[in-house]
Each structure stands twice: as C-alpha cells, then as structure tokens.
Amino acid sequence: MIKWLLVIFLLTSCAAQPEERKMAAAQNVQLGFAYLKKDNTALAKTHFLLALKDDPQSVFALDGIAYFYETVGDFSEARSYYNAALKAGLGEAYNNYGAFLCRQGEPDKGVQQFMLAVNDPRYVHVGEAYENAAKCTTKNNTAYYRQQALLHGVNLKIGEESERL
Numbered sequence: 001m002i003k004w005l006l007v008i009f010l011l012t013s014c015a016a017q018p019e020e021r022k023m024a025a026a027q028n029v030q031l032g033f034a035y036l037k038k039d040n041t042a043l044a045k046t047h048f049l050l051a052l053k054d055d056p057q058s059v060f061a062l063d064g065i066a067y068f069y070e071t072v073g074d075f076s077e078a079r080s081y082y083n084a085a086l087k088a089g090l091g092e093a094y095n096n097y098g099a100f101l102c103r104q105g106e107p108d109k110g111v112q113q114f115m116l117a118v119n120d121p122r123y124v125h126v127g128e129a130y131e132n133a134a135k136c137t138t139k140n141n142t143a144y145y146r147q148q149a150l151l152h153g154v155n156l157k158i159g160e161e162s163e164r165l
Contacts, residue, residue, distance in 0.1 A: 025055035029064045036071060044068055059088045063096045070100060091116070091123020095132065102136035110136045 028051035035044035048068050051061035066081030082100050085093040098113030114133040118126050 021054040022058070025051040025058050025061050028054065029058070029060045032064050032068065036068060041068070041072055057088065059085045059090050059093045063093060066100070067096070070103070075104065089120070091118070091120030091125070091129070094120065095123070095125065095129050098129070098136070099132055102132070107136045 028047040032044045032047035032051065035041075035047060045065075045068055048061060048065040051058060052065060055061055062081050062085035066078045066085065068078075069075070069081060070078035078100065082093070082097040086097055094113045094117035098110040098117065101107075101110035101113060111133045114129045114136070117123050117129040123129070
C-alpha cells in the first residue's frame with residue numbers, strides 16, 4: 001500500500017512540475033518588466049533569464065529578454081530573441097516584433113508583423129495591433145489602420161504613443 005502511495009505521489013509531482021515552472025516563468029517575466037520600468041537593468045535581466053530557464057519556449061519570456069536587450073542598446077541580441085519568439089507563431093510575438101521594427105526605423109516590416117498579429121485568430125488584442133500599425137506607418141494608409149483600431153475598440157488619440165511603440 002505504501003509503495004502505491006509513493007508511486008502516485010511521484011507521478012503527480014512530476015506532472016505538476018511543468019505547470020509550476022510555467023507559472024514561475026510568468027512571474028519572473030512580470031518582475032523583469034517591473035525592474036526594467038524602475039531602470040534596474042541588472043535585476044530585470046536576472047528575472048528574464050530565470051524565466052527562460054523555467055520555460056525556454058515562453059513567448060513572453062523571449063519577448064521580455066528581447067525588450068531588455070533593446071532597452072540596453074543591444075539591438076542585435078534583441079532581434080535574435082524577437083525572432084526566437086516568432087517561432088511560436090503567436091500574435092503577441094508578431095505585435096512585439098512589429099513594434100521593435102518600427103522603433104528601429106523599419107515601418108514597412110513592422111506593419112507586416114502587425115498584420116500577422118491581426119490575422120492570428122488566437123490574438124485578442126487586434127485593435128492594439130491596428131493602433132501600432134497606424135502609429136508606425138508612414139504611408140497613406142494610416143487612416144485605414146486608425147479606423148480599424150477604432151472598430152476593434154481602441155480609442156486612438158493622434159500623436160499619443162503606446163507604452164512600447
């Protein structure tokens with residue numbers, strides 16, 4: 001009887017570990033952004049790296065460390081991590097990479113990424129992707145993106161910058 005209880009305990013412990021690691025990764029990403037916001041880059045980097053250790057495939061951890069590297073001026077490393085996040089094919093990664101490209105002076109490529117985010121049926125922040133496209137684009141279709149942002153519930157104010165764009 002004790003052997004069976006031990007086996008059941010070990011099996012349930014092993015099954016819970018991946019979820020616990022994902023939760024730990026998510027918490028470390030949040031802490032990373034909080035420290036980055038306070039300009040504490042050392043602790044921010046530590047938490048983003050801990051998040052990647054806990055969940056190496058996490059789009060949020062990959063985007064977080066990418067944004068960290070962008071913030072400290074290591075654009076090559078940032079681009080590398082943004083591209084790693086894109087492999088998941090999630091709208092969040094497309095939107096974040098699009099914002100990075102816009103900040104790097106590549107508006108056409110950025111808008112392409114925003115449209116990939118918009119077309120991801122799992123992505124719920126469609127209005128924000130259109131808002132980012134409107135702020136990023138230098139072409140005549142700015143009005144179209146602004147209209148789409150409004151249709152998707154984002155009240156876009158002209159000249160207003162989003163937090164990361």
